[in-house]
Amino acid sequence: MKKTILLSILVAVNAVAYEPTWESIDSRPLPSWYDEAKIGIFLHWGVYSVPSIASEWFWKQWENNPIIIDFMNKNYPPGFTYQEFAKDFTAEFFDPYDWANLFQLSGAKYVVLTSKHHEGYTLWPSKHSFSWNAQDVAVRETTDLRFGLYHSLYEWYNPLYLADQASNFKTDVFVQNKVYPELLDIVNTYKPEIVWSDGEWEAPDTYWKSKEFLAWLYNESPVKDTVVTNDRWGCGAVICQHGGFYTCVDRYNPGVLQEHKWENAMTIDKHSWGYRRNTLLRDILSIYELLVTLAQTVSCGGTIIPIFRERLLQMGEWLSINGEAIYSSQPWIYQNDTIGNTWYTAKPNTVYALVLEWPANNVYRSEKLFDLFQTQDVAVYLLGNEQLQASVKNATVEIIFPDKATVITLDNFVGYTFQRDINVLFSEKG
Numbered sequence: 001m002k003k004t005i006l007l008s009i010l011v012a013v014n015a016v017a018y019e020p021t022w023e024s025i026d027s028r029p030l031p032s033w034y035d036e037a038k039i040g041i042f043l044h045w046g047v048y049s050v051p052s053i054a055s056e057w058f059w060k061q062w063e064n065n066p067i068i069i070d071f072m073n074k075n076y077p078p079g080f081t082y083q084e085f086a087k088d089f090t091a092e093f094f095d096p097y098d099w100a101n102l103f104q105l106s107g108a109k110y111v112v113l114t115s116k117h118h119e120g121y122t123l124w125p126s127k128h129s130f131s132w133n134a135q136d137v138a139v140r141e142t143t144d145l146r147f148g149l150y151h152s153l154y155e156w157y158n159p160l161y162l163a164d165q166a167s168n169f170k171t172d173v174f175v176q177n178k179v180y181p182e183l184l185d186i187v188n189t190y191k192p193e194i195v196w197s198d199g200e201w202e203a204p205d206t207y208w209k210s211k212e213f214l215a216w217l218y219n220e221s222p223v224k225d226t227v228v229t230n231d232r233w234g235c236g237a238v239i240c241q242h243g244g245f246y247t248c249v250d251r252y253n254p255g256v257l258q259e260h261k262w263e264n265a266m267t268i269d270k271h272s273w274g275y276r277r278n279t280l281l282r283d284i285l286s287i288y289e290l291l292v293t294l295a296q297t298v299s300c301g302g303t304i305i306p307i308f309r310e311r312l313l314q315m316g317e318w319l320s321i322n323g324e325a326i327y328s329s330q331p332w333i334y335q336n337d338t339i340g341n342t343w344y345t346a347k348p349n350t351v352y353a354l355v356l357e358w359p360a361n362n363v364y365r366s367e368k369l370f371d372l373f374q375t376q377d378v379a380v381y382l383l384g385n386e387q388l389q390a391s392v393k394n395a396t397v398e399i400i401f402p403d404k405a406t407v408i409t410l411d412n413f414v415g416y417t418f419q420r421d422i423n424v425l426f427s428e429k430g
Contacts, residue, residue: 020211020214020215022242030228031226033226035261039148040111040148041312042112042267045274046117046274050086054073055381057155058154062287082119085239104145105312105316106319109146112148113148118156118184120156126182126250127181129178149192150196151352153198153232155199165202182293188221193226193228194229196229198240205242207234208233208234231248245262246261251264253296255300258301258302263303267285291315295317298326299335299345300335331345331346332347351367359401362401362402380388
C-alpha cells in the first residue's frame with residue numbers, strides 16, 4: 001500500500017529591527033489604519049479644568065496674566081497654590097459611556113487623551129509623579145475607536161527638570177527617573193495606539209532619549225505593529241522632519257498636498273485647548289468652519305483632530321452621509337478648485353468634490369475636472385445616489401445641481417436635508 005508523506009515546512013521571516021537612529025525610525029511604514037481614519041478627537045483635561053480660566057497654561061501664566069491674577073484675587077485666599085486645585089478635580093460628572101458614545105456619533109475614528117500636560121499632573125496613578133496624579137483614569141470603551149495618549153515631555157516646575165535645564169541639559173536625571181520610565185509605563189499599562197508627544201522644544205532629542213524610546217516602541221512594545229507617533233521629540237530639526245506623522249505647528253493647515261502624512265491639531269475653541277468657563281459663543285468654530293477645515297485637510301493628505309458636543313454631533317451627522325468622501329480616501333491629482341471653493345479627494349474609479357459653497361443658479365463649474373471628462377466616460381452623482389446632468393463647455397465642466405438650497409447658506413445647513421447634498425462624486429462608467 002502506497003503511503004503519502006506530508007511535509008510541513010516552517011519558514012522563519014526576520015521582522016525589521018529598528019535602530020535608535022532617525023534614518024531607521026523614519027523608515028517604518030505608517031500603519032494603514034491611521035491614514036484611513038482621517039478624524040480623531042483630542043481631549044485636554046486636567047487640573048487646569050478646575051479654575052477653567054484663560055487656558056491649560058493657567059499655572060505658567062499665573063504671574064503675568066491680568067485675567068488670571070484678578071480671578072485668583074477675587075475667588076481664592078492669599079497663598080493659594082496651583083496644587084490645591086487638584087483636590088477639586090473630582091470629575092464628578094464624568095460619564096465614560098456617554099463620552100464614548102459621543103465620540104462614536106461624531107464620526108471620529110480615534111481619540112487621544114492628555115495623560116500629562118506641562119504642569120506634570122498625570123491622569124493615571126503614575127509611580128513616577130511624586131503623588132501628583134489622579135487615582136482613577138479614563139476607560140477604554142467597547143467601540144471601534146482607536147485609543148491614544150498625549151504626553152508632555154517637560155514639566156514647567158519639576159525640580160529635576162529645572163536642575164537638568166540649569167546644566168544646559170548635560171545631565172539627564174529628569175529623563176532617566178521620570179520621562180523615560182513614565183513613557184514605558186503608559187505604553188505597557190494602557191497600550192495606546194497613538195503616542196502624541198509634546199513639550200519637547202527646550203532640549204534636543206538626545207536628552208529626551210527619543211530615538212531609544214521609539215526604537216523600543218516599534219520593536220518590543222505591546223503595540224509595536226499598530227502604534228503611530230507624531231514628530232515632537234526634540235528641539236531643532238526634528239519637528240516636521242522625523243517621526244510618524246508630522247504636526248509641524250499647532251493648527252497646521254498647509255493648503256497644498258504634502259509628501260508626508262500630517263495632522264491638523266486644531267481646536268473648536270479658537271483660544272484654548274482646554275475647557276474655559278468664560279468661553280463666548282463667538283470663540284467657538286461653527287460647523288461650516290469645521291467642515292471647511294476638514295475638506296482642506298483631507299484633500300491635502302492630512303488628518304484632523306477637533307474637540308465639543310454640539311459641533312461633534314453636527315459633524316457626525318454630515319459624515320453619516322458624506323463620509324464616503326473622507327474615510328480611506330486619498331488626495332486626487334488636484335487638491336482644490338477656486339471656483340465654488342471646492343476640495344477634492346479620490347478612491348479607485350471615483351473622484352469626490354467637496355463643494356463648500358452652493359453654486360449660483362444651481363450651476364456648478366469646474367476647470368480642474370475638464371481632463372477627467374475628456375478622457376473618461378463619467379457619471380456624476382450627489383452622495384445619496386441622485387444622478388446629475390453634466391456637460392463640457394469651453395474647457396469647463398458644468399453640472400446642474402438640484403434646486404434645493406438656493407436660499408440656504410452653509411452656516412444654516414445643519415438641521416436641513418440640504419447639507420446632505422454638499423458632496424458630489426464622479427465615477428467612471430463601466
